[in-house]
Amino acid sequence: MVKQVVRLTVSLTVNDGQQEAFKSIAQSMTSVSKAEPGTLGFEWFSSADGKQQRLVETYVDASALESHFMGASVQEWVPKLAALCKVSGFEFYGEPSPKVAEMAAGFGAVIFKYWTGIDR
Numbered sequence: 790m791v792k793q794v795v796r797l798t799v800s801l802t803v804n805d806g807q808q809e810a811f812k813s814i815a816q817s818m819t820s821v822s823k824a825e826p827g828t829l830g831f832e833w834f835s836s837a838d839g840k841q842q843r844l845v846e847t848y849v850d851a852s853a854l855e856s857h858f859m860g861a862s863v864q865e866w867v868p869k870l871a872a873l874c875k876v877s878g879f880e881f882y883g884e885p886s887p888k889v890a891e892m893a894a895g896f897g898a899v900i901f902k903y904w905t906g907i908d909r
Contacts, residue, residue, distance in 0.1 A: 793883050793903055794829070794847060795854045799896075800878030801842040807873040808839040814870045815842070821862040822846075827853020842874070855886045 803811045815833055822831040830847035848854040857863060879898040881890075890900060 793851075794849060794908065795851050795881065795883035795885055796830075796845070796847045797854075797881045797885075797898075798846075798878070799844040799876060801844070801870075801874045802877050803840050803842060803874045811842070811870065811873045812839075814866055814873065815844075818862045818866045818870065821860070821866065822857065825853070825857055825860065825862075827856060851884060851886045851889070855889050858889050858892055 819831055819833070822828050827849045828846070829849060830845065832845045834843040834845065835841070846854075846857075848857060876896045879893060879896045881893070881898060881900045883901075883903050885893070885900065890898070
């Protein structure tokens with residue numbers, strides 16, 4: 790099987806009054822993720838009021854995603870972020886490793902397996 794890029798999106802609703810603290814932690818997570826060799830993209834998107842946040846992540850393959858999940862961005866920073874918001878959606882595009890799928894199941898993650906397309 791050809792190695793396939795794995796993407797994921799996380800939809801978050803920030804608790805009232807926690808937008809600035811949320812942004813600070815998100816910046817730290819981004820800095821840590823930037824140093825990971827298998828991380829192709831780690832992008833945050835915000836609604837106008839800052840309450841709704843989307844994180845779009847892209848990894849070279851399932852192994853790179855698992856390394857990310859076992860690293861500081863997830864192990865150290867996600868618990869701090871979770872205290873400031875609620876996960877309102879979590880989707881994988883491509884197949885994460887079984888370990889990552891199990892870890893994400895607690896957040897209600899849905900896995901969409903790749904079946905066809907092009908990626909340039």
